Amino acid sequence: MAKIIQLSEPEATLRLLLLDVCEYIGTLDGYSKPHLRFTGGWVRDKLLGTASNDIDIGIDTMTGLSFGMRMKEYLELPEAKAKHPQSALAKLAKIEANPEKSKHLETVATKILGFDIDLVNLRKETYSEDSRNPQIEFGNPVEDALRRDATVNALFYNLEKCEVEDLTDRGLNDIRDKIIRTPLCPYQTFKDDPLRVLRAIRFASRLGWSIDKKAEQAMSAYDIGNALKTKISRERVCIELIKMLKGPRPYQAFGLIDRLDLYHTIFTMFSEESTHAVKTKHWKKSYGQLRAIVSAVTGDPSQSPEPSNKLMNISSTLLSNPIDAPNDVYHAWLLCAFVPWARVSPAVPQKSKGKAPPRPAALVARDGLKADNHTVKLIDNAIRDLNDIIHIKDAANVADPPVTSPLGPGQESPIRSKQGMAIRRWGPYWRSSVMFALLTQVAENSDDNDEELLEGYAQWLKQLRHLDLLEVYRIEPMVTSQHLLENIHPNPGAWMSKALDMGIAWQLAHPGSMDIEAALLEIKSKKNELGPMTLKRKGIQ
Numbered sequence: 001m002a003k004i005i006q007l008s009e010p011e012a013t014l015r016l017l018l019l020d021v022c023e024y025i026g027t028l029d030g031y032s033k034p035h036l037r038f039t040g041g042w043v044r045d046k047l048l049g050t051a052s053n054d055i056d057i058g059i060d061t062m063t064g065l066s067f068g069m070r071m072k073e074y075l076e077l078p079e080a081k082a083k084h085p086q087s088a089l090a091k092l093a094k095i096e097a098n099p100e101k102s103k104h105l106e107t108v109a110t111k112i113l114g115f116d117i118d119l120v121n122l123r124k125e126t127y128s129e130d131s132r133n134p135q136i137e138f139g140n141p142v143e144d145a146l147r148r149d150a151t152v153n154a155l156f157y158n159l160e161k162c163e164v165e166d167l168t169d170r171g172l173n174d175i176r177d178k179i180i181r182t183p184l185c186p187y188q189t190f191k192d193d194p195l196r197v198l199r200a201i202r203f204a205s206r207l208g209w210s211i212d213k214k215a216e217q218a219m220s221a222y223d224i225g226n227a228l229k230t231k232i233s234r235e236r237v238c239i240e241l242i243k244m245l246k247g248p249r250p251y252q253a254f255g256l257i258d259r260l261d262l263y264h265t266i267f268t269m270f271s272e273e274s275t276h277a278v279k280t281k282h283w284k285k286s287y288g289q290l291r292a293i294v295s296a297v298t299g300d301p302s303q304s305p306e307p308s309n310k311l312m313n314i315s316s317t318l319l320s321n322p323i324d325a326p327n328d329v330y331h332a333w334l335l336c337a338f339v340p341w342a343r344v345s346p347a348v349p350q351k352s353k354g355k356a357p358p359r360p361a362a363l364v365a366r367d368g369l370k371a372d373n374h375t376v377k378l379i380d381n382a383i384r385d386l387n388d389i390i391h392i393k394d395a396a397n398v399a400d401p402p403v404t405s406p407l408g409p410g411q412e413s414p415i416r417s418k419q420g421m422a423i424r425r426w427g428p429y430w431r432s433s434v435m436f437a438l439l440t441q442v443a444e445n446s447d448d449n450d451e452e453l454l455e456g457y458a459q460w461l462k463q464l465r466h467l468d469l470l471e472v473y474r475i476e477p478m479v480t481s482q483h484l485l486e487n488i489h490p491n492p493g494a495w496m497s498k499a500l501d502m503g504i505a506w507q508l509a510h511p512g513s514m515d516i517e518a519a520l521l522e523i524k525s526k527k528n529e530l531g532p533m534t535l536k537r538k539g540i541q
Contacts, residue, residue: 002472003164003172005046005157010425010426014113016157017084024074025067034061037141038157040148043164047155047175048207055119058144058156064119085113111397119390122148123155127192142167146183149196150174150203154183154312180204181212190218194228197262198240204356205244205253220260228265237266239371241337250333251291258284267337268368269360277339286439289450293435294329310451310458314438317461317470318431328431334375335436336384338364342383342440357381378429382436385426389437392422419464420472421501428473434461479503479519487520488527497528499523 007015018036026033037058045052060066074080086137108119125141125147139147145167147156151174166172168183180200182189190197197219204211211219218224228237244253257263263280296307296315307315319328341361358366362380365371396419423430438457442450464470477500484499485492506519523530 003163006161008051010113010115012322014055014115015101015162019159020065020080020083020442021071021074024077024080025062025070028070028269031070032061034059034067036060036159037122037160037165039144040153040155043155043157044152044175046157047164047172053114054116054118056120058120058122058141058142059194060122063121068108068110068119095268103306125192143167148183149193149199150188151181151183152203168371178207180207180209180215181211182215186212186215186218186236187221187224187502188216190221190224191227194224195232195236197224197228197235198244198266201253201256201262202240202244202247204256205249206247208249208252211256216260220262225262225265226264229268234368234370238371240371241266241318245333245337246330251287254287258287262338267341267364269364278344280340282443283340285445285450286443287333287336289442290332290336290435290439291399294332297329297416310454313458313462314454316466318435331378331429331432332435335379335432335440338383339436339443340381342386342436348411379433381427381429382433385430385433386437388422389426389434390441391492392419392435393437393456396460396463397456413509413511416467416511417471417505419467420469420475420508421505423464423469423472424475424504426473430473436534468511475504475507477504478507478514478516483520484523488523488530489533491533493533495533498530502526 022034022036025031039056039058042052042055047367057064062070075084107121110117110119122139122141122142122144122317123136126135141156145156145165148154150311151168154168155171155175156167157163158165164172169509170181170183174181180203182200200211200215200219203209244250247253257266258280263283264278267278292307293311293315294422296311297319319332338361341364344360346357346360359380364375365379396415434457438453441453445453479500481492481496481500483503484496488499489495502523503519506522507513510518
């Protein structure tokens with residue numbers, strides 16, 4: 001593979017500016033001229049023909065902070081002002097030395113000519129058994145290359161020679177062969193920093209490449225998995241997982257996690273009994289089916305044959321175009337990750353009264369991954385509503401076809417009311433919950449052919465669209481609290497919530513009608529279902 005990179009005009013301008021700074025530093029007392037290299041991801045992406053605005057600059061003789069300060073001095077000189085744009089260098093953001101977080105030497109993050117730049121000294125690393133945070137000191141280019149997580153991330157671009165340096169002797173070949181490989185012994189590489197296991201999976205799924213067989217063997221070793229569990233913060237694990245799910249090939253990431261037996265390491269409650277109850281034997285069916293559903297929206301050319309009408313119906317209803325709403329697809333992949341936990345019961349059974357205990361999957365997200373509250377709630381709600389969704393879907397598919405909506409005067413649609421109230425129970429993320437139910441049923445389907453199951457979901461979703469219920473959770477109630485206080489009972493209380501639901505149910509059954517009196521009559525006819533309406537100030541009912 002060619003060792004020459006064609007710089008864009010802004011990149012070439014940046015190169016000349018940095019070389020001028022190096023020449024200036026070489027004239028200062030107490031300094032030797034530094035030699036600079038663009039390192040890591042920028043080099044890889046350029047060789048792959050992908051533009052990158054993020055550049056790490058490796059410096060051989062000084063810290064990133066010291067180089068940044070000298071650059072600032074240089075740009076104040078009259079000759080520099082005449083040669084380079086006045087706005088070339090943005091404010092320097094100093095990153096303090098912090099040995100507890102692997103930052104033994106000061107670095108700088110800044111913007112130069114519009115590029116996001118990290119100024120970092122070349123370094124070598126020494127690891128201890130109980131931490132992924134190494135002891136760091138100045139290193140040479142070879143030491144800096146060998147410390148990296150993959151050969152394709154260990155390539156440098158020498159600014160003076162204008163050529164790529166492959167100091168591991170394998171990086172260029174691995175780009176050609178599309179392989180993720182560690183520069184040093186994979187077992188020791190992952191033992192030193194187990195987070196590299198997840199990074200290898202992320203890079204492989206992002207690029208669509210394979211992982212070196214020896215690396216895969218090390219990644220699946222028990223003690224490496226145990227180190228990933230104990231040495232890496234769960235927040236870092238969650239960050240890597242999110243990057244995989246938001247990348248172009250989450251199905252490949254899941255396939256690697258599944259095949260390398262890493263599922264219980266990543267999605268864990270740190271309780272052996274609970275984690276062992278989770279079975280992943282049929283998880284592959286779920287993420288394989290989700291790939292087909294997502295591809296029906298994205299038009300993945302690697303998927304063949306063309307998606308069926310039922311897949312198009314499912315994907316167009318449950319997933320918006322990812323270009324417009326990428327979170328719909330992200331949520332689908334996120335929930336797919338928790339399908340193996342769908343039927344795991346809480347260790348503490350729910351009491352007859354009181355708040356339900358957290359569902360195990362929600363605990364995995366909250367405690368095992370340190371996910372944010374929105375993610376935890378999304379997962380918990382999907383499992384909470386799982387059986388309800390399946391029941392409502394099955395009931396709709398055996399019911400008589402719905403009357404055309406909107407209905408004419410005097411017409412009524414109980415089906416529309418029942419289905420609409422169910423969606424309102426499930427909330428604004430009901431589509432994600434339905435996708436979770438579908439993927440769970442795919443995993444549980446003993447028949448290898450899921451066509452009948454998919455057809456059931458497709459027909460149900462078609463019915464929901466036909467009845468104009470896809471956005472039903474946004475409907476404002478026609479009957480208000482004031483209507484209830486004036487017409488049902490003057491004392492506010494818990495009964496009002498039930499009454500408002502009755503009003504919305506009537507509203508859904510009579511689309512287009514604004515007959516509040518008729519809705520109130522319906523509520524009055526079911527007054528005995530509303531519970532006590534005590535007037536506390538008079539002590540009467």
